[in-house]
Amino acid sequence: MLETEQLVRTFKGKTAVDEVTLYLEKGESVGLLGPNGAGKSTTISMISSLMKPTSGDVRIHGISTISEPQKIRKVLGVVPQEIALYEELTAEENVRFFGKVYGLKGEALKQKTAEVLALVGLTERKDERVDTYSGGMKRRVNIAAALLHEPELLIMDEPTVGIDPQSRSYILEMIRTLNREKGMTVLYTSHYMEEVERLCDRIYIMDNGRIIASGTKEELKQILSDEETIVVETAGEAAAFFEEAGRHEKVRQVVLTENGAKLMTAKGARLLGWLFQEAESRGVTVTNVNVQTPTLEDVFLHLTGRRLRD
Amino acid sequence: MWTFIKKDMLIYIRDRSELLLILGMPILLIAILGFALGGVFGGNTEAVDVQAALVDLDDRSLPDGLEELPEAQEAALRDAAEEIDPAGAFHTFLENDDVRDVLTVTEMDADEAEEALQSGEVDAVLTLPEAFTENVLEHLLLDEGDGAAVELTLREEGSVYAGIAGDLIHGFTERFTLEAAAAQEGGAPPGEEPELGGQVTAAFEPVSSIEYYAVGMAVMFCLYVAGTTASKAHVEKQQHVYSRILLAGRPSVMYLGGKLVSGWILSGVQLLLLFAAAAVLFQAFDAWTVRFWLGTLLVTAALSFAVGALGSLITAITIRSQTETAATVFAGGIVTLAAFVGGSFFAVDQMGIVPLIGQWTPNGAAMTAYLQWSQGFSVSYLLPAVCKLIGMGLVFFTAAVLLFPSREGGSR
Incomplete structure (x- = not known):
């Protein structure tokens, strides 16, 4: 479904991502594990067509996201590391806004809004402004906004940073459900080893802009057998x-x-x-x-x- | 695009500190400046004092044709000519107290007047041309020739002063024609004031200090809407909300269009609320007339369009540069500078090229139009400013579209 080919991104002569090649099959849940500054977010930005690579290519369903970004953007749901929401708006207003931006309207918009808010457990508090929410609740709305248009590929960049254990557990379980029950393909980046171990079928380990190992959990642990x-x-x-x-x-x-x-x-x-x-x-x-x-x-x-x- | 407009407006309306800045602060400043500087404006006296030179080249000779008339008719017309005395009437008109309140006239010869105009010592030169009396009387009494007109030379076309001087001359000419007709027929028309110049100041109303600052502060603070639009776009970019919008594949022109229209609506509402507040709180303007609101609405629509477009331009620069610098510099410096050259703090008509620059700022152009309208100037005085504001808006928005990056962090 997704493959990257020798992705390179340099900033002012410094290489942030160095020849990253990875792939995801449809329905897979794949982790991109690495410490802060490893190049995960830059890789995600290039995969999601928001950043042009210095060299290399990204293809989703065989279509290059570099040369034809418009064709694949609706296939993607991206959950950024930041809380990418309007804090002055309520959860429902935020979700509805992004739904409309993705072209949903009328009954379909109403239905999908209610559905994703229920999925992230915020139906009861949907009319409250986001700036009154806890960090965990904001993270959940952040995910809801990426799910509204039913993307085939969900790309999540450290979606649990800075939240309490209960919220983290809720979010991880939700992602598991989306992957296992709804068949959504998931690319999950984190520097929390236990999250990647819990959620992902395969893992890429990244450091200093490079993929240094990849495989299933068992294959990776075999390195230290x-x-x-x-x-x-x-x-x-x-x-x-x-x-x-x-x-x-x-x-x-x-x-x-x-x-x-x-x-x-x-x-x-x-x-x-x-x-x-x-x-x-x-x-x-x-x-x-x-x-x-x-x-x-x-x-x-x-x-x-x-x-x-x- | 309505989705973007609604979102932007909701965010703005829910930002209390921003509302306080764009509505509360100008009302406070109108009150402070209006009352504190009321003495400068003399309460309800004029906000402006046009300096003018009078060049009188007329030799007061009567038309030659009078001598060829039968004696009785010639005597009658000579009496009428003495009574009409166009050059004398103009001098009397300029000495009228109401006229002197807004027009300070110094008699000079042609060269001195030219020099004074060039140096900015005077705003206008009023010239009674050679054979003025002869030509006027020939036209009025003998129905020959094209008559003559008081010539008006302005230092700066399109300014408030130019408008006032133009309206004075126009008022004089209208009154003079009426008076001459009355004199010729041996009496004033029913219901008309016989004294020359007695009505001419009706051509414009004086501007009070409160009105001046209500307009000045309103046009200044509406510029902040443009800066805030860009600041909020920067926050969208920082928080990656903008990335989400990009990912949805919406054309960038839709995002910018949303900024344009929301800025347009918000600054328009802001301006009207400020004028309404000035009318209610400080009894400014002829606010209970439909005429006042129609003209004000026209200028407001044009100014707020320019402000909305300016907001989209600063947004494009902010998104492209990936820093808030443009928005900060605009709100922190450019607004104040534009307000100064536009005359928001005090009248700048006497300050060399400053008023000329001011007329090319959205606030300056609009301020002139608002003041002229509130003084009773005709709609023809508003149209150049309205066209200028719409033109500025179109230029700003075109530049915004050209500068806006199509991919985050990349170029078009």
Whole structure:
């Protein structure tokens, strides 16, 4: 349904997106995972025809969005990262406005407005101005405005940034329903690994403007199939302790966290005994130890040496 | 396009601080400036004082043809000629108190007058040409020749002063013809004032300071609608609402057209509300006459069209440049500058080329038209300003369409 071909976008000599090639099949839910500044939003802007790439092409149903943007725009529903709404208008006025802009009118407009407002759970508060809403409610109207014209492809750019866990859960469930029950194709960008893991069939991992890995969750985790992660939490100063751990032959990587560090080790390294001894000898109090199988976060860490939310 | 217009208007109406700026602030300023500077205008006396030079080239000779008439008829006509005395009548007319309130006349020779006009010392030169008396009387008494006219030379065509001077001459000519006819027939026509110049000031009404500032502030503050239109478009762009509109595939001209029409309606309503408020709160204008509102409506429609189009132009620049600079500079500096050269703060007719520039601003052109209309000038005085405003609007909107980017972040 969608394919991009060697997409490149430079700004004043700096490459924001570097030869990004990806595809989506009809009905798929695909995640674009990467930290802030990875180039996800720029990629989305080019895919949705709002930004012209420096080179490369985007095709939806075989039609180039670069040369014929008008032909594919109604196929797309785009949920931007920003709250792209008129704050002075009510939720219903906003949704109706975008419906009319998309050419809906009369009974169809009325019906679709009621339908999307019900879908995002705002029927009861549709007559209140958006600037009186909570962040989560605004996000829901933001999504509703993109659904009114029943797009085939829904492109969502970090749609859950800055909202409470309940609203996030509501939105994720809604997207899941749109994808699984209504067959809507979804391209979902996020720097929240757990959202992408929960929603997406396939994932592209992006960093510094490039796609650095892609595949299903299982395929990506396979990258770290011979590794495990030991999460160590300590009390007090422990920098020298983790520095020493990093020098251990079986430790491949150490990433400091708020309460301690994550150690990437070879699978079955049996390192716990050594860790406790070393902590004891250095007077470091270990408060918690957890051995985990790799997550997407670990895959990203492995590939880039950084955490997603750094 | 109605979708865009309705949306823009709803957003504007719900923005209380903006409403306060475009409606509350001008009313406050009308009151402050109108009452504080009332002394400058002399309460209900004229807002303007036209400086004029009088060049009298007439030798007061009587028509030669009188000598060829029978003696009795010649004597009668000589009496009539003495009574009519066109050159004397014009001097008397200029000394009339009502005329002197708005027209300060200094007698000069032709060269001095030319120099004074060039230097801006005077706004107009009134010339009684050579053989003025002879030609006028020949036409009136002997029904020969084409008569003669007081010549009027203006420093600046189309200004309020030019209009006043023109109307004075016109009023004089009308009255003089009437008086001459009366004198010839031995008495004034029934119901007419026999004294020359007694009615001429009816050709225009004086403008009070409140009226002057009601117009001045209204035309100034309506420009803010254009700036605010662009600022709100910048917010649309920043919040990616504009991207959504683009994604719907609507032609850019529809988006700009929405800005034009909403700005047109909003500034039009704003202007009419301000004039109504000035009429109700400060008893300004002949507000209870249909004539006042018809002319005001005509100028308002043209001015608000220009303002709406200006709003769409600043919007196009704002969207293209992806910064709010254009809107900020416009609201922060250009409006004030335009208000100054347009005469919103005080009459600038004596300030060299300033009034000339002012007439090419929407507010300046409209201000002249509003003031002329409220003074009782004929509709022919309004039409040039109305045409100018419509022309400005068309130029602004065409430029807006040409400058508007077709793709976000890209060029056309």
